[in-house]
Amino acid sequence: MxxxxxxxxxAARRYGVPESVLLAVSYMESRWDCNGGEPSTAAGFGPMHLTDGATLRTSRHHHIDGDEDPRGDDSRPALRPAEPVERRGGLPxxxxxxxxAAELTGESVERLRKDPAANIDGGAALLADYQRALGAPASADPADWYGAVARYSGATAEEVAANFADEVYEVIHExxxxxxxxxxEVRLPPSPEVYPSRAWLARLNLPRLARADAVECPGSLSCEWIPAPYSQLPNGKxxxxxxxxxxxxxxxxxxxxHDTEELYAKTLDLVxxxxxxxxxxxxxSHDGHLAQHVLTKxxxxxxxxxxxxxxxxxxEHEGFLAAGGTWYTEAMYRTSAKLVRYLADRFGVPLDRAHILGHDNVPSLLPEKVQKMHEDPGPYWDWAxxxxLMGAPLRPDGDSGTATVMILPDYDRTRPHYIGCDNDHPAADCPAHGSASIWLHTEPREEAPLVKDIGKHPTDQSTFSVYDHAARAVTGQRYVVAERRDDWTAIWYLGQKAWFHNPESGPVAVPSRARMATPRPGLDSVPVYGRAxxxxxAYPPDVEVQPLIPLQYTFAAGQSYTVGLTTVGEFYKATTFDTTQHRVVRGTQEYHQIQFGHRIMFVRSEDVVVTGA
Incomplete structure (x- = not known):
């Protein structure tokens, strides 16, 4: 090859496409990765993300699939989502x-999926085909290919296509x-002198989106308002x-x-x-387009x-944790990063893993609900x-003697063993793929059992399932070092020592300063909570007191966990359609949020001593 x-x-020479355009489009789709011929979460294959919707094996939306109550408010009956009525047609x-691409190149569909060179040929052939259809010249000037690049996005609205093309030309510039x-190693030299001819966009004859005043998005992004209803239902619901x-x-x-575990159109039906x-x-996924449904207030x-x-x-990001696709498109990563940065700046949310959470990092409210919590976006989301992209890179900020570490594996080179990506063969190995997660063992050896999560697995052991995060730590999370032994590091995790291979020649965790919480002297253990x-x-007479029920884990004397934030207790009572009855209850009880396992949890400040950083 x-x-x-x-x-x-x-490919650029064969199809008359400027090489910088071909490289930049590929970077926007896949960052030039081949992904072993496995599909993206949008059914795209190879470095050019050639799509085959027939390969999608959609499950139900992740809020429907499982027992989790997405509202998570035990002061009212659990919300049990049903399968929505499907209102939309076939695949776009x-x-x-x-x-x-197969028609244009004469290559087989299978070869276009699996062979990187053939796949790149297919992408070049599509760009050339789009350029001809626009009546645009087969120019050597990258600036003349703006319309073809916009069409490559697959977008059905002018602003969305333009946003994709602008991102591609930003890659060319930088x-x-x-x-x-x-x-x-693939290299695209910067070309800051290239200014695209945006007039070609009009030849696509795409409709324009009506950008509602309500949308809260960066001005540089294509963003539409598709409102979620606020409606009164029968029986007081x-x-x-x-x-x-x-x-x-x-x-x-x-x-x-989150990820959706469903296609974009069906996800919109649900919301x-x-x-x-x-x-x-x-x-x-395929073009990074953004829709807002609920006001941030x-x-x-x-x-x-x-x-x-x-x-x-x-x-919610269109995609699948594993079954249906194993990688997310660069277009969606870039839109998401710009949106999160915008929201973080606007609301003062720190850009760290104590505040930017995966759904799989959110704790359960109560012990009996731990097993029902969801696992998305999963180990294939590239947190680093x-x-x-948000301009907040995860980097070491300590030295070899620092008592805390941040999980930071090389995503592309870290390829843990997972099973369960194929719903029809749940015990089969997943395809080898980059991962943001590492496995945690009971002893410093690869063959040692995985550590146990007594909440997720009360009667059995942790598994290597791609959906089982009971014994995993993920990029950006900070933990306290419990012990070091040769090339192995142990961290405190769910009340136990959890070991991972961390050689100096290829570390998967780096020194990182953080505050640490330890049980106050004289206490054998302290309770941990899923809510603060x-x-x-603090509760007024018209608001029912919400009990402080600890989770089933043990935070024992001698253990320490990193502190991500400190806050006072709050509860929002909102159980009626009539908003005049809503109340925010704010107390004086102070809590520390700790990285206790894969998920964050909370401890009362009077139960612990906080030191460091």
Whole structure:
């Protein structure tokens, strides 16, 4: 096989596409990775992301699939989402580019999926085909290819296509160099002198989006308003979110990253159903398009924990944790990073993993609900790259003697063993793929059992399932070092020592300063909670006191966990359609948020001593 660099050169020459355009489009789709011929979460294959929608094996939306109550408020009956009525047609044209590439190149569909050079040829052939269809010249000037690049996005609205093309030309301006997953370095030299001819966009005859005044998005992004309903339902019920007045009434403390486990169109059907759940934004995979559904001042029902929901903004990303795709597109990463940065700046949310959470990092409210909590976006979400795009790179900030570490594996080179990516063969190995997670063992050896999560697995052991995070730590999370032995490091994790291989020649965790919580002297152990609710005395007579029920874990004397934030107890009572009955209860009970396992949890400040950083 030709090297990646040679493949781009040859394809550009063969189809008359400027090499910088071909390279930049590929970077926007896959960052030049081949992903072993496995599909993206949008059914795209190879470095050019040629799509074959027939390969998608959709499950139900992740809020429907499982027992988690997305609202997570035990002061009212659990929300049990049902399968929504499907109102939309077949797969969009953007999910059928592989077939057209096969026609243009004469290559088989299978070869276009698996062979990187053939795939790059297919992408070049599509760009040339789009250029001809526009009546544009087969120019050597990258500036003349703006219309073809916009069409490559598969977008059905002018602003969305333009946003994709603008991102591609930003890559051309800035250049890029990267070691791909095939071990080949690919380089695109910067070309700041290229100014695209945007007039070609009009030839696509795409409709324009009506940008509603309500949308809260960066001006540089294509963003539309598709509102989630606030409607009264029979039997005193209502949906599908709660009206609030954030950040005046409550600070926004978290941004929660989800994946949909469903296609974009069906996800929109769900969020527009008043009897279902909600979230604030949905991002489309193939072009990075963004839709807002709930105002940021209001509380959406998405995280499975009412305390977190009341203080969070939820983002759903079109995609699949594993079954249906194993990688997310660069277009969606870039849109998401710009949106999160915008929201973080606006609401003062720190850009770290104590505040930018995956759904899989949100704790359960109560012991009996731990097993029902969701696992998305999963180990294939590239947190390090995401933070790089936000301009907040995850980097070491300590030395070899620092008592705390941050998990920071090399995503492309870290390829843990997972099973369960194929729903029909749940015991089969997943394809080898980069990962943001590492496995944690009971002893410093690879064959040692995985550590146990007594909440997720009360009667059995942790597994290597891609959906089982019971014994995993993920990029950006900070932990306290419990012991070091040769090339192995142990951290405190769910009340036990958890070991991982961490050689100096290829570390997966780096020194990182953080505050540490330890049980106050004289206490054998302290309770940990899934919510930071006020003390009983803080509740007014018309608001039922929410009990402080600890989770089933043990935070024992001698153990320490990193502190991500300190807060006072709050509870948002919003159980009626009539918003005049809503109340924010704020107490004086102080809590520390700790990284106790894969998920965050809370301890009362009087139970611990906090030191460091």
């Amino acid at each position: 030709a090297t990646m660099t040679k493949a781009f050169e040859q 044209a953007s999910l059928h580019t592989l077939e057209r 250049g890029a160099t990267r070691m791909t997953d095939t071990g080949t 209502y949906g599908n979110h709660d009206i609030a007045d954030r950040p005046t009434s409550q600070t926004i403390q978290y941004i929660v990253i 527009q159903d008043p009897a279902e759940m909600s979230w604030h934004y949905t991002l489309r 209001d509380v959406a029902w998405h995280a499975g924990n009412w305390y977190v929901n009341a203080k969070a903004i939820g983002l 790259h995401f933070f790089d 609710y006020p003390e009983a005395a």
